[in-house]
Amino acid sequence: MPVPDERGKHKRSLLREQAYESIRDAIIAGTLAPGEKLRDADLERWLGISRTPIREALARMEAAGLVHTVPGRSTVVSTIERKAVLDAQTVAAAMHALAARLAVPLMDKSDFTEMVSANKDFADAVSAGDAAAAIRADDRFHGVVVAASGNDLIPTVLEQVTPVLRRLESLRFSSLCGRQSIAQHRKIIECCRKRDADAAAEATRENWETLTLLIEHLDDD
Known part of the structure; x- marks a missing residue:
């Protein structure tokens, strides 16, 4: 050839x-x-x-x-602009919710085990005030569902929109927001284990939409 x-x-x-x-x-x-x-x-x-x-x-x-x-x-x-972050959040929430809906019927015990482990690492990082480690653990947690979805386009889209959101989280990471996410992660795991795809998708969407609390403060700068 x-x-x-x-x-x-x-x-x-x-x-x-x-x-x-x-x-x-x-x-x-x-x-x-x-x-x-x-x-x-x-x-x-x-x-x-x-x-x-x-x-x-x-x-x-x-x-x-x-x-x-x-x-x-x-x-x-680039500066962190409110509209850009809101746009990215909307897309990220929708993509992660779609991934959950697709993944739930396909997930197995190893996926749930990995999500529990990632959420423990996330909780430990939040307690230590280590924003970088918390972000890595959060990526790992949601990455389990994205990988299990089997849709190759979802990670492609997320790769474009997630860095803007992670940047905001790193600059404004708070223990309050972190503690809220720990509980939301547990709810997502529970829904996945119950094979309730719709509930898992909604719980995932709610988790990503908690970033609104951070975005609202952008106008205060």
């Missing part, structure tokens, strides 16, 4: 993914603050990789609303 005239494709893809995750996580954590300029040379020194995968990663982040690029001028970390 003819071989495509492209070399190093997989290696570059890996570097692009690593660059995306590193810059994304720094923005979510607030290390790279809103309005901060992202200079290629600085990013190259920090990440230890070439400009091409970095630019590809930044283009992906712009699509997710994490950065804003002015062609020929600069790339800056």
